[in-house]
Amino acid sequence: MTSKTLEVISRMDKTVLITGSSSGIGEATAKYFLQKGWNVSATMRSPQKAGDWSKAKNVICPRLDVTLPETIESAVLETVERFGQIDALVNNAGYALMGAIEGVTPEQLERQFQTNVFGLVTTIQTVLPVFRRQRRGTIINVTSIGGRLAFPLTSSYHATKWAVEGLSESLRYELRPFNIQVKIIEPGGIRTNFINHGVTWASHPSYADQVEQVRNVTENINDSLPGPEGVAKTIYRAANDRSERLRYSPHGEAYLLMHAILPDSLWRSLVTRIMLGSQKAK
Numbered sequence: 081m082t083s084k085t086l087e088v089i090s091r092m093d094k095t096v097l098i099t100g101s102s103s104g105i106g107e108a109t110a111k112y113f114l115q116k117g118w119n120v121s122a123t124m125r126s127p128q129k130a131g132d133w134s135k136a137k138n139v140i141c142p143r144l145d146v147t148l149p150e151t152i153e154s155a156v157l158e159t160v161e162r163f164g165q166i167d168a169l170v171n172n173a174g175y176a177l178m179g180a181i182e183g184v185t186p187e188q189l190e191r192q193f194q195t196n197v198f199g200l201v202t203t204i205q206t207v208l209p210v211f212r213r214q215r216r217g218t219i220i221n222v223t224s225i226g227g228r229l230a231f232p233l234t235s236s237y238h239a240t241k242w243a244v245e246g247l248s249e250s251l252r253y254e255l256r257p258f259n260i261q262v263k264i265i266e267p268g269g270i271r272t273n274f275i276n277h278g279v280t281w282a283s284h285p286s287y288a289d290q291v292e293q294v295r296n297v298t299e300n301i302n303d304s305l306p307g308p309e310g311v312a313k314t315i316y317r318a319a320n321d322r323s324e325r326l327r328y329s330p331h332g333e334a335y336l337l338m339h340a341i342l343p344d345s346l347w348r349s350l351v352t353r354i355m356l357g358s359q360k361a362k
């Protein structure tokens with residue numbers, strides 16, 4: 081087989097572009113698609129963070145910071161030049177701004193939306209011409225169970241994830257004529273860098289006790305959470321699922337079910353007891 085034929089065959093493999101592949105769910109997803117024989121464009125804002133797995137021949141790690149449109153443009157271009165096509169886009173990059181809304185600064189809120197919402201939109205806008213040209217493609221947006229329900233002192237983060245839920249649900253109508261699918265992944269709590277390193281806390285003295293309580297609960301729970309591999313498998317399943325199914329919730333289904341079937345008063349008192357202990361209103 082000539083090297084030209086090999087090149088053509090490799091271009092027939094499927095290609096995924098993932099944002100935020102340096103750690104956690106993004107990295108696990110990159111590794112899983114690689115294991116399944118896909119070409120992987122494992123984008124990250126600091127490519128020097130890429131692990132040894134990224135040295136495989138069908139992996140590239142373009143620099144992509146979702147808050148910098150020029151890096152999105154160049155990463156998409158590099159991916160198409162290297163692999164000839166993009167079959168799935170996984171919008172995974174994100175972090176959480178937590179703390180009382182009264183203490184959130186405009187800069188903190190802007191950065192939260194720039195990363196979790198506007199950056200995701202720009203990435204979709206940049207990949208869509210490729211998908212339309214191919215007349216196929218799948219957009220997979222990683223939201224959270226926190227895109228369907230809400231926990232205390234997390235309002236800024238929830239606002240971004242709820243925004244992406246609505247955006248995704250609407251998008252699938254306009255993209256259907258082009259054979260472009262939209263999928264939403266809503267993980268439950270997952271052991272990654274997210275809780276202990278990925279969270280930015282807003283501060284306000286009147287909410288210090290609540291913040292301390294929520295912080296203790298979330299940080300203490302991290303080690304007991306499942307790793308990101310199950311989410312990676314679900315993302316892979318979604319990328320290959322040609323059905324109209326929109327939502328997948330790895331490790332989150334029990335929470336969503338409880339939220340749906342419990343009376344609001346019971347759900348609220350459960351969440352309050354777990355997250356805020358016995359604190360009374362001041």
Ligand SMILES: NC(=O)c1ccc[n+]([C@@H]2O[C@H](COP(=O)([O-])OP(=O)(O)OC[C@H]3O[C@@H](n4cnc5c(N)ncnc54)[C@H](OP(=O)(O)O)[C@@H]3O)[C@@H](O)[C@H]2O)c1
Nearest residue numbers: 100102103104105145146173174224269270272273274278
């Ligand atoms: N872990 C959970 O419990 C959980 C639950 C539900 C949903 N999620 C969602 O899952 C996604 C991945 O989180 P994770 O749990 O895997 O956490 P993680 O290990 O902290 O990974 C977050 C990734 O996003 C990247 N990122 C942050 N800001 C970025 C930017 N401006 N441009 C490009 N990349 C950026 C980080 O890159 P750097 O290494 O450069 O910081 C990192 O690669 C997030 O959208 C999160 O909201 C997580």
